[in-house]
Amino acid sequence: IDRQRRAGGEDSAQGAPATVFVSWALGQRMGALLGALAEESVVVRNCYVTQPVCAPARSSIMTGLYPHTAGVPRNRVAMPPEVPTVAQILPDEYQTAYFGKWHVERTLQLQDFGWEVSHPLGQKDHRKTSEQGMVADSALDPALSRCHQGPEGYNDTLHYGVSDEPLGQRPISRTTDAACAYLQSAPSGRPWCCVASYYEPNEAMLVGREAYEHYEVEKLALSANLRDDFSGRPNYISTPTADFRASIRCPV
Numbered sequence: 001i002d003r004q005r006r007a008g009g010e011d012s013a014q015g016a017p018a019t020v021f022v023s024w025a026l027g028q029r030m031g032a033l034l035g036a037l038a039e040e041s042v043v044v045r046n047c048y049v050t051q052p053v054c055a056p057a058r059s060s061i062m063t064g065l066y067p068h069t070a071g072v073p074r075n076r077v078a079m080p081p082e083v084p085t086v087a088q089i090l091p092d093e094y095q096t097a098y099f100g101k102w103h104v105e106r107t108l109q110l111q112d113f114g115w116e117v118s119h120p121l122g123q124k125d126h127r128k129t130s131e132q133g134m135v136a137d138s139a140l141d142p143a144l145s146r147c148h149q150g151p152e153g154y155n156d157t158l159h160y161g162v163s164d165e166p167l168g169q170r171p172i173s174r175t176t177d178a179a180c181a182y183l184q185s186a187p188s189g190r191p192w193c194c195v196a197s198y199y200e201p202n203e204a205m206l207v208g209r210e211a212y213e214h215y216e217v218e219k220l221a222l223s224a225n226l227r228d229d230f231s232g233r234p235n236y237i238s239t240p241t242a243d244f245r246a247s248i249r250c251p252v
Contacts, residue, residue: 016093016191020183021061054202055079059104062086062113078105087114087193095190097182100175100197119178121199139165144212158204162212170206172198 022037050060055075056067062085063070071080087096097117098110110118145161167173179196186192200206 016091018186018191019193021193021195055103058102058197059083062104064089072104081105081112085113085115090114090193093191095187095192097179097186097192097194098197099178099182099195101199101202102197117182121175139163140206141209158206160203160205161207162209163206164209167208170208172200172206 020037022034022041049057051057051067053075055077056070056072059065059067059070059072059079062079063083064086065083067073070083071077087098090096095117096115098115099119100121102108102110102120105113108120110120140158140161140163146159147156148159150156163170168177175196175198179194182194186194
């Protein structure tokens with residue numbers, strides 16, 4: 001995709017810029033392609049997640065609101081449809097596209113949330129990605145992989161692993177391929193907003209050996225609060241969903 005197309009093209013309505021949203025965590029290695037993209041982009045270097053839990057954090061990205069205001073205080077709580085998303089806030093001239101993990105509600109009807117083009121990966125896709133057993137012909141390196149042991153009669157589920165499988169055959173590529181296909185055909189006479197949303201770092205956490213070998217794993221420092229038992233913390237997470245929603249006002 002050439003630079004002009006990434007910028008929306010000469011014919012894009014009123015010169016409005018095309019938008020690609022990329023989330024990248026501090027401390028992760030940025031390859032040459034992402035580095036080149038960053039040089040042409042707005043880079044937010046002092047950004048913190050609103051909650052270290054998937055659905056609440058994603059609701060903030062989608063709405064610009066804190067999770068409790070967006071109505072998603074924890075996982076397994078669907079975002080109310082009356083809360084506007086970034087796709088609905090953008091000017092009408094934009095074509096909006098969303099690919100990959102959604103996880104702010106369960107209908108997967110993204111058009112109801114302002115996304116014109118979408119290929120969301122839902123619960124079944126998540127299960128396929130995360131619930132993998134260590135089989136004999138697996139491309140995973142047994143010495144660098146770990147499984148959660150299931151109950152008797154159930155498969156073990158993969159927690160993390162280093163894989164020799166080609167990148168194009170790993171689960172992460174499904175979202176990338178769908179987003180790239182859209183970008184290749186995105187309208188040249190209309191600005192667009194494209195989101196590629198990944199399961200990673202949800203389990204199973206798969207990494208290619210080519211990436212793993214960039215790090216000295218034994219020297220990586222773990223977070224000081226990794227084993228925090230949350231003693232003395234507010235116990236809002238045990239609040240019934242209906243009671244919680246009754247205590248807040250979701251914006252319309």
